[in-house]
Amino acid sequence: MAEEIRAKYRSIQDIVFTTLRDEIVSHAVKPGEVLNTVELSKRLGVSRTPIREALNRLISIGLVEETPHRSCYVKKISLDQLIEIFYIRAALAGVATRLAAMR
Known part of the structure; x- marks a missing residue:
């Protein structure tokens, strides 16, 4: 029930953040592509303020950089970063497997 209420009353900024994050992760928006606030606000149908707030959150988690x-x-993402990500995922999978086996 609480999840439904939270989902129903998500802020515009949260929706914009989730949309942009999903587009970046799915490569609908390519690495190196410029994120123009005016174009994004027109495409997503929101003002530039939630776009800027979402971009700041994306910068803070490392998906977007600002010039x-x-x-x-x-x-x-560099090759070294990609390799590091795969090592971390493998380590986490091992830990998750051990924890699941203990239950």
Whole structure:
């Protein structure tokens, strides 16, 4: 019930954040692609304020980078970062398996 209420009353900023995050993760928005606040606000049908707030959240989690001139773009992942991600995922899978086996 609480989940339904939270889902029903999500903020516009949360919806924009989730939409952009999903587009980045699914590669609908490519690494290196510029995220223009005016274009995003037109496409998503919201003002620029929730777009900027969502971009700041995406910057804080490392999916987006900001240039000194305040333009944002999808962060490119290096080969070293990709390898590190796979090692971390493998380690987490091992821990999850051990924890599941203990139950």
